[in-house]
Amino acid sequence: AILHSTAELQALNMAFDFIIVGGGTAGNVVANRLSENPNHSVLVLEAGGSNENLINLEAPLLAVLATPNTPTDWNYTTTPQPGLGGRSIAYPRGFVLGGSSSVNYLVYTRGSSSDFDRFASLVADPRWSWDALAPYRRRNENFTAPVDGHNTTGQFDPRVQSTSGINSVSLNGFPTEVDGFVFGLVKERGDKEFPFNLDMNSGDPLGVGYVQLTSLNGARSSSATSYLAPKFIARPNLQVLLNARVTRVLQTSNKDFRTVEFRDATGTAAPSPSPPKKNSSSPPAPSTHPAILLHSGIGNSTTLASLGITPLVNLPSVGQNLTDHSLMTLAWGVNTINGTFDAIFQNTPPGTLDAAVDEWKTTSPHRGQLVNDLISEIGWLRLPPNSSIFSMNSNTDPAAGPNSPHYELLFSNGLIGAPPAPGTYLGMHVAVVSPTSRGSITLNPTTGNLNPLAPPLINPNLLGTPVDRAIMRFAVRSAVTFVSRASTIPPFGEYMSRNPHPYHTTHGRAQRSRMVARRL
Numbered sequence: 001a002i003l004h005s006t007a008e009l010q011a012l013n014m015a016f017d018f019i020i021v022g023g024g025t026a027g028n029v030v031a032n033r034l035s036e037n038p039n040h041s042v043l044v045l046e047a048g049g050s051n052e053n054l055i056n057l058e059a060p061l062l063a064v065l066a067t068p069n070t071p072t073d074w075n076y077t078t079t080p081q082p083g084l085g086g087r088s089i090a091y092p093r094g095f096v097l098g099g100s101s102s103v104n105y106l107v108y109t110r111g112s113s114s115d116f117d118r119f120a121s122l123v124a125d126p127r128w129s130w131d132a133l134a135p136y137r138r139r140n141e142n143f144t145a146p147v148d149g150h151n152t153t154g155q156f157d158p159r160v161q162s163t164s165g166i167n168s169v170s171l172n173g174f175p176t177e178v179d180g181f182v183f184g185l186v187k188e189r190g191d192k193e194f195p196f197n198l199d200m201n202s203g204d205p206l207g208v209g210y211v212q213l214t215s216l217n218g219a220r221s222s223s224a225t226s227y228l229a230p231k232f233i234a235r236p237n238l239q240v241l242l243n244a245r246v247t248r249v250l251q252t253s254n255k256d257f258r259t260v261e262f263r264d265a266t267g268t269a270a271p272s273p274s275p276p277k278k279n280s281s282s283p284p285a286p287s288t289h290p291a292i293l294l295h296s297g298i299g300n301s302t303t304l305a306s307l308g309i310t311p312l313v314n315l316p317s318v319g320q321n322l323t324d325h326s327l328m329t330l331a332w333g334v335n336t337i338n339g340t341f342d343a344i345f346q347n348t349p350p351g352t353l354d355a356a357v358d359e360w361k362t363t364s365p366h367r368g369q370l371v372n373d374l375i376s377e378i379g380w381l382r383l384p385p386n387s388s389i390f391s392m393n394s395n396t397d398p399a400a401g402p403n404s405p406h407y408e409l410l411f412s413n414g415l416i417g418a419p420p421a422p423g424t425y426l427g428m429h430v431a432v433v434s435p436t437s438r439g440s441i442t443l444n445p446t447t448g449n450l451n452p453l454a455p456p457l458i459n460p461n462l463l464g465t466p467v468d469r470a471i472m473r474f475a476v477r478s479a480v481t482f483v484s485r486a487s488t489i490p491p492f493g494e495y496m497s498r499n500p501h502p503y504h505t506t507h508g509r510a511q512r513s514r515m516v517a518r519r520l
């Protein structure tokens, strides 16, 4: 059941074999799988509230309104980022059941086979390799037809996809002009630098192809709607408590941390759940924020002691090596015939947003522009093999292998994630996807480090190394090349507006560097 208050939890008078901290993407999958066994009792403690009846979380296109700075976002801000000219930026994370899978952009990306093979070799455990994980990918995915019923031949590879899993994956269900623009260059022109890839989730993602999104019948499929779907949450051995913010994991014996301390929505300390039974084979499964571990005395003992926290387990890697992809937005003005989604976010003419929401709400399966992802196509691309950029990384390839990308281009039928500017746009996100920069999550030594509700210092160190900055500059150049080449194909010369948006008025390296630092 979904419980809304600690009183409801206490009324159950249950002891739990597993306590999962955070009902997010990972937490709900673990909760579902553990509770398959009726002999396991499972409790999920989620700091945020319900994901239900929130249109920005349900309609795929509106994902851009779900964060940042909303009630469903933790509303974190990074520390000043040297790679971004010293700016601090919003660092969204889902504060709601389903976690970031309830607020993300729904793009379904498995990664390359060499990414997984590198994980396996790093942890010296072949069970993490691409091949060994194939059964788990099948158990996760349920590929479903797009809502407009269009012919999907040539848009994905059915041999790659599973139809027997829990989390629904689909294709966009509303055609856009950007589709023709992208595939004019990629398929019809057969551009060698931007080759077509039928299914980028095959383990070999390189090339440009159709986006796959985690949606079902035109609505978001999150870990809350899929892994906690009614048939699962009805299990008597699975309880999910909302508005329960865990502050520490508690040591119950010398080596064990078998219960947690948490607060309810008012910040009041709640009674800790009973520790799992003595003979339980597994400890609680905390899918925890590093800050919870640090507050619990698990981390670098010297640093913890200097903050006044009693060290219990010396684990210096807690909160270290934070790795994230840097991503920036580009846009070009276009002369659209059928419209871009800019009209929805600009609400022009007035009532456009409401009309789109009405169409989405009154159709089943849902229809209209809101069923689409913000992203229409994706390109996973590499630097040329002879690129001088490798020399900045001791001549080592930062990607996991030759089938792993260095950067990503995400094409969009409008300006993505920026304040709505008047006009109609072709949007592109550009991302560095094999970053060498490493950051950290640490407790704030100046403000309330003993207060577990104080936000930690989040330093993703975006574009923190010369090689990442060089790859971002290269990726921006690549995006500009793509658009220039595609514009030479009739009829797209007419599609591109004579008035380029200032986001892409960049040519020289210095200009590109400044723009990259500003626009991320």
Ligand SMILES: Cc1cc2nc3c(=O)[nH]c(=O)nc-3n(C[C@H](O)[C@H](O)[C@H](O)COP(=O)(O)OP(=O)(O)OC[C@H]3O[C@@H](n4cnc5c(N)ncnc54)[C@H](O)[C@@H]3O)c2cc1C
Binding pocket: 021, 022, 023, 024, 025, 026, 027, 045, 046, 047, 048, 067, 092, 093, 094, 095, 096, 097, 098, 099, 100, 101, 103, 104, 105, 106, 107, 108, 109, 244, 245, 246, 247, 287, 289, 292
């Ligand atoms: C805006 C945005 C767009 C994104 N777009 C994409 C995309 O298109 N494709 C993609 O593959 N990835 C995307 N991502 C990334 C992806 O969603 C995340 O990597 C993934 O969801 C992380 O899963 P997780 O389980 O580690 O964390 P989360 O899903 O964030 O789950 C953590 C959960 O723990 C809860 N929690 C945290 N602290 C506590 C506490 N103290 N007590 C109790 N509960 C707590 C949180 O509220 C949350 O529910 C995006 C992320 C964001 C924020």
